Amino acid sequence: AGYVMSTYEYLRAGSAWLTGVPLLAAYYLLWPALIAAMAVACQSRLLRLFGVENLALALMMWFVVMLAWGDTHRTPSNFGFARMFQGKSALIWVTIPAAQYYWLRFVEYRERRSLVLLYASVIAGVGFSPTGVPIGVLLIGLFTAATVIRYGLRRGQWKGVAGVAGASVYPIIVGLLMRFYFGHTPESGLLPAEILLPAPSIAAP
Secondary structure (H helix, E strand, O other), X not given: OHHHHOOHHHHHHHHHHHHOOOHHHHHHHHHHHHHHHHHHHHHHHHHHHOOOOOHHHHHHHHHHHHHHHOOOOOOHHHHHHHOXXXXXXXXXXXXXXXXXXXXXXXXXXXXXXXXXXXXXXXXXXXXXXXXXXXXXXXXXXXHHHHHHHHHOOOOOOHHHHHHHHHHHHXXXXXXXXXXXXXXXXOOOOOOOHHHXXXXXXXXXX
C-alpha cells in the first residue's frame, strides 16, 4: 500500500518508455548505476564538510566496508551494494546523507538554498520508498532537536528552528494519507485486498 505514494517506480518505468531502454535494463542496470554515482557524490560532499583531508582514502574504506558487509541481509551495505536496484537503497545512501549535508550547511551558514534542498531531500526520500515517511519524520525530529541545542530559542533563532522542523510536514501528510485514505498499517504492510481488487468468488462444488 505504501508504494502507492512512491514515485520512483513510475520514474524508472517512464524513463524506460521515453528512451526505449528495455524495462529490466533500466530497472537493474541504468538506475542502480545512477543511484550509485549519486551515493558516491553525496558521501564525498558530506566527508568534505566533516573536514576529511584524504577523500580518496576515505571513499576507498567506505567501498571496502560496503563490499565486506554487502551480503549480510538488511544491513546498510546490503541495501547500498547488493540491492542497489531498490528504492530503499537510494533512501539510505542518497537522500539521508544529502539531508545531513544540507542541514549542516543551513545550521552553519544559514543558507536558504540549503534549507530548500533539505526539504527536497526529505521529499525525494518519500518518493524513493514509503520507508521515507517514518525515516523523514525521525530525521527531521533529530535535526530540529540538534538545532535547538546548537542555537537555543533565543530571539531571532526560532525562525531557523521552525524552518528545519517544517521539513517534516510533507512526510507527515503522506503518512496520514497512507494510514487513513489508503488504509496502510505497519501490521498489514499491504492495502486490504478489497480496496485494490474485488475478492474472487469461488463457487462450492
